[in-house]
Amino acid sequence: MKVELEADKCVASGQCVLAAMDVFDQDDDGIAILLEEKPGPELLDDVKEAIAVCAARPVRPAAALQAAAVQRVGARPAGPAHHV
Amino acid sequence: MADTLAGPVPEATDTVPEFPMSREARCPFDPPPALKDLQAEAPLTKVRLWDGSEPWLVTRYTEQRAILGDARVSADIDTPGYPNKAASGGGKLSFIMMDDPEHARLRRMATAPFAIKRVEAMRPTVQKIVDDLIDDLLAGPGPVDLVDAFALPIPSLVICELLGVPYDDHAMFQDNTKTMVRTTSTTEERNAATRVIGGYLGGLIGQRLAEPQDDLLSSIAGRVAAGELTHGQATEMALLLLFAGHETTANMIALGTLALLQNPDQLALLRETDDPKVVASAVEELLRYLNIAHEGKRRAVTEDIEIAGQVLKAGDGVILVNEIANRDPEVFADPDKLDITRDARRHVAFGFGIHQCLGQPLARMELQVVYGTLYKRIPTLKLACALEDVKFKHDAFIYGVHGLPVTW
Numbered sequence: 307m308k309v310e311l312e313a314d315k316c317v318a319s320g321q322c323v324l325a326a327m328d329v330f331d332q333d334d335d336g337i338a339i340l341l342e343e344k345p346g347p348e349l350l351d352d353v354k355e356a357i358a359v360c361a362a363r364p365v366r367p368a369a370a371l372q373a374a375a376v377q378r379v380g381a382r383p384a385g386p387a388h389h390v
Numbered sequence: 391m392a393d394t395l396a397g398p399v400p401e402a403t404d405t406v407p408e409f410p411m412s413r414e415a416r417c418p419f420d421p422p423p424a425l426k427d428l429q430a431e432a433p434l435t436k437v438r439l440w441d442g443s444e445p446w447l448v449t450r451y452t453e454q455r456a457i458l459g460d461a462r463v464s465a466d467i468d469t470p471g472y473p474n475k476a477a478s479g480g481g482k483l484s485f486i487m488m489d490d491p492e493h494a495r496l497r498r499m500a501t502a503p504f505a506i507k508r509v510e511a512m513r514p515t516v517q518k519i520v521d522d523l524i525d526d527l528l529a530g531p532g533p534v535d536l537v538d539a540f541a542l543p544i545p546s547l548v549i550c551e552l553l554g555v556p557y558d559d560h561a562m563f564q565d566n567t568k569t570m571v572r573t574t575s576t577t578e579e580r581n582a583a584t585r586v587i588g589g590y591l592g593g594l595i596g597q598r599l600a601e602p603q604d605d606l607l608s609s610i611a612g613r614v615a616a617g618e619l620t621h622g623q624a625t626e627m628a629l630l631l632l633f634a635g636h637e638t639t640a641n642m643i644a645l646g647t648l649a650l651l652q653n654p655d656q657l658a659l660l661r662e663t664d665d666p667k668v669v670a671s672a673v674e675e676l677l678r679y680l681n682i683a684h685e686g687k688r689r690a691v692t693e694d695i696e697i698a699g700q701v702l703k704a705g706d707g708v709i710l711v712n713e714i715a716n717r718d719p720e721v722f723a724d725p726d727k728l729d730i731t732r733d734a735r736r737h738v739a740f741g742f743g744i745h746q747c748l749g750q751p752l753a754r755m756e757l758q759v760v761y762g763t764l765y766k767r768i769p770t771l772k773l774a775c776a777l778e779d780v781k782f783k784h785d786a787f788i789y790g791v792h793g794l795p796v797t798w
């Protein structure tokens with residue numbers, strides 16, 4: 307797994323740090339920094355959580371991981387107004 | 391038609407439901423039933439506001455996150471189509487009502503003290519504040535109003551310390567904040583309240599320009615000195631931080647305590663644990679369940695957005711109510727149940743996207759200290775009136791209780 311971070315999109319919410327302390331930290335202004343570009347498999351769940359909660363979505367996972375994270379959020383098909 | 395077999399067809403009328411809707415008196419913790427019905431019907435629907443305008447209401451979690459994360463919506467109340475909360479508007483409040491890049495430029499001037507490590511460094515101070523207030527409670531006779539004696543002082547003391555505002559002036563900013571969040575305040579009342587706190591904070595920033603100290607007001611004043619902010623912009627930013635820093639967390643403390651008292655099994659789990667993870671999980675679940683920022687986040691569409699089979703047109707207004715997104719059954723199983731053991735971390739109680747709450751690390755830490763301490767130190771804590779007699783803030787942009795009589 308490879309994680310990328312676009313620091314200029316970060317809004318310093320700190321959520322990635324709470325979700326995956328071994329992978330993310332913050333600089334003096336609260337902007338996220340990557341401690342580990344290639345976190346091991348034992349950190350996969352934490353990193354997935356970080357991606358899911360990141361407000362500004364600057365955390366970019368490898369394609370496979372992104373797909374897994376999106377599925378967990380549970381996108382719903384669009385339907386007509388009375389689709390239940 | 392297949393559609394008629396799939397379920398009841400909504401009545402063929404052109405009546406657009408009025409927003410906001412009322413909660414049911416018997417379920418003060420639950421969203422208005424009419425909102426849940428709209429959610430079950432569709433992810434997006436039109437509603438009618440006080441001024442006759444008809445913005446979109448986004449009812450479901452996935453669509454709310456998508457729109458809040460979309461750069462084609464504006465949080466600026468002057469953007470055409472912005473759904474105004476009340477005739478009195480509420481005025482602009484610094485970067486919470488700005489768009490990028492100016493939003494980002496200003497927000498980044500205030501992020502440093504809210505970094506996780508800086509917030510963690512404040513934890514012992516917050517613990518001491520909480521312990522001292524509980525000592526005071528226990529020293530006096532019950533019943534007391536938990537809002538005045540506990541819920542409001544804690545976040546007020548903390549944000550004062552962080553900003554560098556003298557706590558002795560708390561009655562002034564707390565009272566004026568109440569006027570600002572009351573839905574029924576007139577334009578004059580709201581403007582007057584804003585002017586009083588603004589004038590006060592503007593004065594403090596002037597002092598910090600002359601004599602900088604080690605606090606957030608001084609670093610904001612430093613931006614004025616550097617020509618990056620006008621004195622007026624600095625004052626507005628300080629006002630946003632002071633206002634958002636105390637009113638929100640105070641409501642979470644009081645309303646959260648009431649919700650736990652009504653769910654004794656959940657309260658017992660919290661009281662009996664020594665595991666900070668259980669406490670942290672309870673904080674997330676109570677944020678998800680209570681949704682105190684219940685007036686809905688408001689946006690205006692600046693370029694057409696296609697979503698869930700609809701087109702939101704440039705100039706349309708959008709309202710995103712977290713109280714139903716956080717009760718979306720597709721995302722949270724059995725959503726109306728308070729269950730502090732569930733993983734609720736993905737809630738949108740702090741919003742989503744570029745405006746996601748700046749103070750969330752601080753709010754989380756304060757709530758962890760409070761929920762992790764109060765019920766252990768006062769295990770017999772109980773409501774000193776009937777639930778029907780508790781006055782809920784149906785008349786405020788931020789939900790909670792006006793008072794909470796408790797005894798032990």
Ligand code: HEM
Nearest residue numbers: 485486631634635638639683687740741745747748749753
């Ligand atoms: C439990 C308590 C809190 C809740 C539920 C809460 C909720 C929210 C929500 C929903 C938003 C997003 C508004 C939008 O998207 O239009 C927000 C933004 C904000 N909050 Fe909080 N908040 C809390 C505590 C705090 C604290 C303690 C502070 C400290 C100063 C704070 C400061 C802010 C600021 C500055 C913004 C604007 C962020 C931006 O526009 O970039 N909040 N909050």
Ligand code: SF4
Nearest residue numbers: 316317319320322360
């Ligand atoms: S969760 Fe996203 S926005 Fe928040 S600090 Fe981490 S990278 Fe930045």
